[in-house]
Amino acid sequence: MAAIIINKASVEDLETIKEIGIQTFSETFAESNSEEAMKTYLEQSFNSEKLRSELNNPDSHFYLAWEEDVPVGYLKLNSGLAQTELQNNATLEIERIYVKKSHHGQKVGQLLYDQALETAKNLQKKYLWLGVWEKNPRAIRFYEKNGFEVFGNHTFRLGDDEQTDLMMKKNLDE
Incomplete structure (x- = not known):
């Protein structure tokens, strides 16, 4: 495996983020959800207009992981009002850490x-x-290993299906 390089992403990376977002979300969640619900979610979450707005938001931060010239994952962080919940100036949300299955x-x-x-x-x-689906034990273990603790939960809607995400946090002052 070649070295993985992490670069800050910009609006010029929109298509790359769109492709990797759709691929990784599908690889991770398609098996557990209906085709219709997945199609709707992917169209809503990874359309070019929405991604362009997010990439242009100064409170959102995107990073791409590259293996040579191949994108293999990405990170989306939110601060301030870009956070999906909490919206506390002392917090930073990890909205997405998505990695291609080939690189798990x-x-x-x-x-x-x-x-x-x-x-x-x-x-x-x-x-x-962050919020992580309660039925994603691999991700939950990853965050626990990195010092996160569950502090609540919230509902994540995928199509007509209401799913439970565990809310996890890590205190950075420790």
């Missing part, structure tokens, strides 16, 4: 997480937080 177990997620941690420290945040 190769530390790409850890490198993206390390970038999130560095960004949080640079922005002088006190907490990192």
